[in-house]
Amino acid sequence: MGGSSNGTFSAEEKAAMKEAAAEAKRAKSAKGKEAEAQVCLDKIAAMAPADRALAEKVHQIVTTAAPELDVKTWYGMPAYAKDGKAVVFFQDAGKFKARYATLGFQDNAALDDGTFWPTSFALVSIDDAVAARIAELVKRAVGEAAS
Template identity: 60%
Template sequence: MSAKTSTTGSDGFTAEERAAMKERAAELRAEGRKGAKRADGLQAVLDRIAQMEPEDRALAERVHVTVTATAPDLAPKTWYGMPAYANEDGKIVVFFQDSAKFNYRYSTLGFQDTANLDDGDLWPVAYALRAWSPEVEKRVVELVKAAVS
């Protein structure tokens, strides 16, 4: 990974990534009421991520970038104080729960019942997330694509 996308430290988003997200929020606000609501949701997610412990923050940032790139139609918003991404009906599809939220030993990537992950009579809807790697990113992309299909 390049230094720009490295998530092994607590550096968080690069200055370029932060600037791009602020520009996007401003564009959404300029689109009117619906865009302003989406921009407010994005800002709430970014603020919540900024409050996390360094390891959780690094994971949450990568999840945010991956979900928004993979499923740009999902709207970022907070849900029970967690970064989450909702469909156009406003229903949560995917969320990130940092390990500090309930003092767990791992963060969680979770999916709500609106996610299209059905596989027979039993399938996982939550995943322990302890580190980010190319393999983890690939799997998250696959899950998000399936969830919104």
């Protein structure tokens, strides 16, 4: 996410901050988890076709690999949380007018590997090998041993 050259936030960044405020409000409601999960699915459905296909596949992989994660949104992006904090998220290319979608992991993801490791990945397609790698990363992120 990069703001404009004069240091202000871009329209996309401002929209993401508004989404974060709405997410916090939904989380406090009686139907917080249920409402957040539906908003996540609605966000995926509203994506451009190529991003939507990737997001749907990521959603299926993450919810299968780590069903204990809560489905929600994080700054308006599909996300999967543990103890209320996003662990993994999907950023569609269209959200910030990027060249590719991104699969990202937050700092609470247990992906530590020495003193240097990736926390986000460019995502342009998902074949069986990529799906298996995503599942393995998600399982590691939530502290499960790779199977």
